[in-house]
Amino acid sequence: MRLKTFKIGGVHPPENKITAQEAIKSFPVPSTARVMLHQNLGVASVPIVNKGDEVKVGQVIARQEGFISSFIHAPVSGIVTKIEECVDASGYRKPAIFIEAKGDEWLEGIDTTATLVSEIKATKEEIIRKVTEMGIVGLGGATFPSQVKLMVPEGQKIEYVIINGVECEPYLTSDHRLMLERPHEIMIGIQLLMKATGASKALVGVEANKLDAIELLTNVAREYPGVEVHALKVKYPQGGEKQLIKALTQREVPSGKLPLSVGCVVNNVGTAFAVYEAVQKNKPLIERVVTITGKGLKTPGNFLARIGTSIADLLSYCGYNADHEAKIISGGPMMGKAVTTSDIPMVKGTSGILVLEEGVERVAIEPCIRCGRCTRVCPMGLEPYLLAMASSKKMYDITESHAIMDCIECGSCQYICPAGRPLLDYVRLGKSETGKIMRSRK
Amino acid sequence: MSMLTISGSPHVHTDDSVQKIMTGVMISLIPAALVSFYFFGLPAIILTLVSILSCVAVEYLIQRFIMKEKPSVTDGSAALTGLLLAFNVPSNLPIWMIVIGAMVSIGIAKMSFGGLGKNPFNPALVGRVFMLISFPVQMTSWPKPTELSMSLSDAITGPTPLGLVSEGLKKGESMDSLMNQLPDYINLAMGNMGGSIGEVSALALLLGGLYLLYKKIITWHIPVAFIGSALVFAGIMHLVNPDHYMDPLFHLITGGLMLGALYMATDMVTSPMSVIGMLLFGVGCGVITILIRLFGAYPEGVSFAILIMNAVVPLLNKAFKPGRFGVVKK
DSSP states (O other), X not given: OOOBOOSSOOBOOOOOOTTXXXXXXXXXOOSEEEEESOOSSSSOOEEOOOTTOEEOBTOEEEEOOSSSOOOEEOSSOEEEEEEEXXXXXXXXXXEEEEEEEOTTXXXXXXXXXXXXXXXXXXXXXXXXXXXXXXXXXXXXTTOOBHHHHHSOOTTOOOOEEEEEEOOOSSSOOHHHHHHHHOHHHHHHHHHHHHHXXXXXXXXXXXXXXXXXXXXXXXXXXXXXXXXXXXXEOOOBTTTSHHHHHHHHHOOOOOTTOOGGGGTEEEEXXXXXXHHHHXXXXXXXXXXXXXXXXXXXXXXXXXXXEETTOXXXXXXXXXXXXXXXXXXXXXXXXXXXXXXXXXXXXXXXXXXXXXXXXXXXXXXXXXXXXXXXXXXXXXXXXXXXXXXXXXXXXXXXXXXXXXXXXXXXXXXXXXXXXXXXXXXXXXXXXXXXXXXXXXXXXX | OOOBOOOOSOOOOOSOOHHHHHHHXXXXXXXXXXXXXXXXXXHHHHHHHHHHHHHHHHHHHIIIIISOSOOOGGXXXXXXXXXXXXXXXXXXXXXXXHHHHHIIIIIIIIGGGTSTTTOSSOHHHHHHHHHHHHSHHHHTOEEOOOTTOOOOSOOOEEOOHHHHHHHHHHTTOOHHHHXXXXXXXXHHHHTOSSSOTTTSOHHHHHXXXXXXXXXXXXXXXXXXXXXXXXXXXXHHHHHHOTTTSOOHHHHHHSTTHHHIIIIITTOGGGSOSSHHHHHHHHHHHHHHHHHHHHHSSSSOOHHHHHHHHHHHHHHXXXXXXXXXXXXXXX
16 A cells, blocks of 8 residues: 655654544533633634523533634533633633533533434535534644635635544544544535535545554445545654645645645544534534543543543543643644643643653753754755744844745654754744734735 | 643654764764774774874863863764764874874864854864875875784885875876786775775775664765765766776775765765755765866875865755745746
8 A cells, every 4th residue: 555645854753642442431521611712713702601691501602703713602501600711721811611510401402312414404505604603613723713614715616625634643542533433423524524615525634553544434435425535654744734735635735825725625534523513413512532641641541521621630530640740731742732730621622631751851952963854854845943043043034035934833843853952942933023024014 | 739841842852862873973983993993903993092082172171161161072073073083094193193183173173163063164074184284294104904903013004095096197107007006896895905094994884874874864865976976977087098097996995985975974064954955065075086086186085075065065055945845946
């Protein structure tokens, strides 16, 4: 089998998929859910409930504000106790709706059974409306409001719906488990995405370290016209949007452009599943699969947990020992955020929580020996050593002319640097400053 | 509860380090070192050790007392420079000369630019060329290899095969008679000839080079471009006039071509970053080496070729950028 992949750059960090064999378990409903108001890329949602209101599971508690924004629904039933600030994965205090759970009463009209609804009745417009109303966002981590991707601008055409089942981050297995346990739901979700965008073909990309999922999806896909499943080489960042499109279609999204420009729209398998639930089961995005992992945990696993569940609860359920020195990461080890406290709530974008107990501290920084490895592993063909140097010296004309804005912040450069240089730290800084300068010019 | 550590991503790091790279290069030089010690004996071992110690000591002292920073000799780069410096000189070189060479290599070629990673020229080669110009007699009197010589007394000296042929041709001797004075190619490739400590055995160096490639410490681009272009250029000249120009295989197994292409030109600090840059750098080194060997005043040109190309590296880095994703090449 010849494996597809992207052409330039990439690294292969140890995979450490220790929870790959752990079936998804439903995590108990939390006693208090803290629902962050800013869970999507773009504008934060606006609360429409007040302190003291009684809510049911699935009820809208915050509405969309503007085009790139999303609805938020109550993940538990109970009483809204307060709308107050709460620390999130970024380490900052941001507003959240606190709901004290009472029982588990769902809003009427939501199909909570496990019955598969395969017949697609919704029209293109209805699918997009449902995706909007049910608060679906990209579940791969970027949390871009999904309906925006589905609204194809006049004159543009989507040829391929690209489905990201790559899960190239080490440790994470939530997408892998979902593909193994809910293949039909994912396929129906893909059909819905195809119908909404008018695409005739869907390409599902899965890294070759998940052969069981590839085999299963390939078999299941025979029942769903237009869907192809492809095995991809295990290489990080295979799941990067542009890298995935390149691997599956040989098309390169031009610098500064969106996948739309090459006739593609990319969605995560988790998003496809959420779209299925939203359209076919009328179920809002109030829970998701999250991998709780780390070599120090007694019982790491994959859980279907409600949004607003405390990370601390999930960790203690998995046997986390808070006495050990550790780094707790929301997401995977390559692109995840290290959190300042485990007492933060799950959000729509939480794909995994990783507890690292070894290699917590960075290695000592040594002088750049100009080995060029950062340049060779950069999947965007940039020169990280140069961008980092220019950023550190505030030479933003150089960062701009050397395309710092193309950086996808995958971290391959910093991972590979034998001198342990904090390349991505500097590049992020440079990106932010260069971006400001470029915007001010417009 | 203990404090959590935070930092920007990525949160994992390759287990490679500068120290491991330097150690890897030194390990790969073990075969070449063993062959040299076999042919050149105790003096070669002593000279190598003194060279390494001098380089480390010079770097330590400069960092400690002049730059007033924490010495970083444990990264292994100074020791590697010392090893390569010794490999580029004859084994009977007076000890005090190698100490001066070490001072030039580390003090002038490396530390005066700011230390590891900042130097534009290969430190060991700067040291070697400094000695070649300052001590031309001692730097070009090559002891004849004698198996397992442990004696420290004056060895019999003679020219290197390259020197012998190039001098002979100037005197009007024929290529055939000159070649007959030399050991056969198998002996030459094994290292049974006069030459610098580490350059004599092409086979042992090739073995080490393969280890470097396998360990991904170097990539194939510079050595292949360097050796390939040297062979092609020498081959063309040989075809034009076989009586006047040595055949390419002779160029490959004598002199410092192997050591230069695999170890000196691949020095990360002083070689280009991009693939096209590395290939052009290698071709430049190969062509200049043969130009000097065939038409220059010196019989050997590897050191000069690499140093000249070192000077071009910033230009190559500027002119040949990696191909960017999503940008159509013009």
